[in-house]
Structure formats: C-alpha cells, structure tokens
Amino acid sequence: EVQLLESGGGLVQPGGSLRLSCAASGFTFSNYAMSWVRQAPGKGLEWVSAITGSGGGAYYGDSVKGRFTVSRDNSKNTLYLQMNSLRAGDTAVYYCARLRDGCTDYWGQGTLVTVSS
C-alpha cells in the first residue's frame, strides 16, 4: 500500500524558515517523480514544486521560486521541501504527492504551515 506521511509543519514568523519532510513507503521511491502541492485555508490547490525520480531535475511554481528548494534522499525514501523567507501568503496545508505518467496518483495527508508573528 502506497503511503506518504508529511511532517515538519508548524508556526513560523515571517521571514523564517521551515523544512518539510515526506516519508514514502509501499513503492520503489526512486522510480517516481514527486511533487509538493499546497492549499491555503478555504482555497483551492496550488502546485508548489516537483522533482524527478533521480533528483536531477527540480521545478517550482512562480510564487515560491528562489525561496523554496525541493530535494530527496532515495536511500531514506524521503522527500523534502526547504522553505525560506516565508510570508503570510505561504500559510497553507502542504501535501506531498506521487507523480505517475504525468499525473498525481497518490496524496499524503498534509502538514499545516502557519506564517504569523
């Protein structure tokens, strides 16, 4: 059974940093590209970042480019999202997701990030 478990969310002040993790199990992690998607309170889904299976390619949405960094450790079956220079507008539930044939086919349960003073 595919499982994606996010952690690392919490309350952070504007300008601060946070690192999210996503522990994957139930599939060969290195064979799949992975993605981060966020959802602000009461809003829709927004794609944040994606990374290839090998980790050699990383891609970002315009709203986080230059501030967020996606990475992965295939030996630990773990996906990461390093978030710097956080703003109030980054407040959201962050979901880890698996990509297959160009589509998201599994989602994690999400972790809440709140940026506030």
Added chain:
Amino acid sequence: QPVLTQSSSASASLGSSVKLTCTLSSGYSSYIIAWHQQQPGKAPRYLMKLEGSGSYNKGSGVPDRFSGSSSGADRYLTISNLQFEDEADYYCETRDSNTRVFGSGTKVTVL
C-alpha cells in the same frame, strides 16, 4: 501554460447523476488531465486520468459510479447514483512541460 476552467458549484439529488466539466485553454485541447476528489476536512484523492480520446484509468478503489469522457477541450467527470459521501470539491489537474496546473475546483452538493 494551460489554464483549467471549472464551474464553482454543482448540485444534484441523491441517486441522480451529475456531470462536471474541466475546460482546457486554447492550444492545449489535447492535454491529459487528472480528476481529484477532496471531501471536507480530508486530503485530496486521485480519481482518474483522462485522455483527450475519452479513455480513462481510475485509481485503486474508485467506485464504478465515477466515469470520465472528453469532447474537444472539455474533460468531464460523471458521478452516477450520487451518494452523500460524494459531496466534495472536485479538482482537475494537468501538466505542461515541468509545471503543473490545477483548476479552481467544483463544489458538489448532494440534495
């Protein structure tokens, strides 16, 4: 990059059918999309991948009541024999090169 357009809401009676639309912007009418369901307070759930030909592949455990179809730039999700647990937000998703795009979502209410 493509834009996905969804109506904001839809409603139908228990046991009836509802058909949701996701429209791809000009120049992207051949693109594959995915449909996702998000029940209140829960994470999204993958429902299916839908091609421009109308061929679709559903995720594990998705009931037979959910089906997909296509016409030109429009991608449809039909829910038959509507149940109360189908009351949720439904999002479409596509990708272009190395970016991904979501529609704004359709809220389905079961009357």
